[in-house]
Amino acid sequence: MAVESVSVKSAYEREELLNGCQAVSHAVRLADVDVVAAYPIRPYTEVMDQISKFIADGEFYAEYIIADGEHSQFEIGKHAVSVGARAFVGSSGTGWMYATEALVATATDRLPLVAMCGNRALDDPGAFGVEHNDALMLRDVGWNLVWVDTAQQALDTTLLAYRIAEDPAVMMPTAVSLDGAFLTHSQHMVKIPTKEAVDQFLPPYNPKVKLDPDNPVSIAPQANEDWVMEIRRQNYEAGKRAKGVIYRAYREFNEIFGTHYENPFFEEFMTADADFVLIGMGSIAMPAKAAVKEMRRKGVKAGYISLHWLRPFPTEELRKALSRFRGIGVIDRDFAIGTPDLGGVLFHEIRSCMYRSSSRPNILNFISGLGARDTSIEDCMRMIDIVSHAKGDETEQVVTWIGVRE
CATH class of the missing domain: 3.40.50.920 (Rossmann fold)
Structure with a gap:
C-alpha cells in the first residue's frame, strides 16, 4: 500500500556536521524512545552523552538510567521492552561481551530492543578501534545485524531498525554497527528529519504480548524438552519473515524521505x-x-x-x-x-x-x-x-x- 508522504523538502528540518555517534542519538530522539539504559565504554559513549544533553535541554524526554555495568544495562533494556516501552542501549567490544547473557535472552524471547554496537577490538590486548568480532558473536542467536558506512546511514538505519524490529511479523532485536573511531568519531554532513516525518514512518511501539499486572502472562518460561524445539522454530520463522519486512520498510522510508536505498541489503x-x-x-x-x-x-x-x-x-x-x-x-x-x-x-x-x-x-x-x-x-x-x-x-x-x- 502506498504511503501518503510529506514532501521531501519538508521531511528534513536541517543539515548538520555530525559524527556517527551523534547521528544515532538524533535517531533515538526522533524515535521517541521511552527508556535509555547507559554505561560508558569507548567508542560508543558519545551516543549516551548526546542523549543526556537532549534530555537536559528539554528537547527529548525519556527515562535515562545509568547502569552499574553492561550486563545490567542490557537487562534494563530487555525488561523495558518486555513491558511495552521502546528502549535503546549500546556498547562496544568487551562491554558487548559482558552483556552476552542478556543479549541472547533478548533474542530468544523475541523482544525488539534496538542497540548500537560501536565495533571495537576485544581485549586482550586492548584497543579502542574497530574489529567486527563483538557484534558478530550474536550472528546465530536471533539478532538482526546491520552495518552502516556513513553517519547519514547511521541515523536512517537506526530509525529503520525500530520499524523492522517492532513489526509484529518480526519482533526481533536489532543491532546497528558502526566502526569504532572510523565512523563513531568521524564527521559527515547529515540531514536531520523532522519529527512529523519520523512519526509518519515509525508508529508507536504496541506489542501484542507484554508483561502487565492486569493481564498476567509468562515470558521466557522454563520449557525444557516440552516446547524448546517449537519456540526455536518460531524464532527461525521470524528470521525468514524479516527479509520481506526490511524491503517494505525501506520502500516506505524512500517514499517519505526521498532517499534512494534501492537495495536495503x-x-x-x-x-x-x-x-x-x-x-x-x-x-x-x-x-x-x-x-x-x-x-x-x-x-x-x-x-x-x-x-x-x-x-x-x-x-x-x-x-x-x-x-x-x-x-x-x-x-x-x-x-x-x-x-x-x-x-x-x-x-x-x-x-x-x-x-x-x-x-x-x-x-x-x-x-x-x-x-x-x-x-x-x-x-x-x-x-x-x-x-x-x-x-x-x-x-x-x-x-x-x-x-x-x-
Missing part, C-alpha cells in the same frame, strides 16, 4: 561491467571505492559491494549478484581462529552463499584493519590485484593478511 559500486569485486562491511567502503576508481584507470574492471545486513542474510540476492563476476575478494575486519581454510567470518558466509551457485567465481579472503589499523587505498588496490591474477587452483593461497608485520 547491499550496495554495488561500479559493478555493472566488473570482472572482479571486493566485498566488505562498514567504513572499509571508503578506501575500497577509491581503490576501484584507481584500478579502473589502470584498465582493471573492478567493483565494490558494501554488505549492510548480515542477519537476515540476503542469500538469493547476493548469490545472483556475485555470480556475475570472475573473482571476489572478501574483506574481513574480524578474526576467526581455526576455521576451514583459516578464513574470516564474512568469508565463510560468502563462500557458503555461493556454494549452490551454478557459476562459482573464485573467492579469496583478506584479513585487514584489525584493532583499527588503517586499511589504505593502496591496500585495497593490492587486494584487487591479487584477485585479478588468481588462478583458482588448489595450490592458491586463499587467505591473505594485509598490512601485518611479519
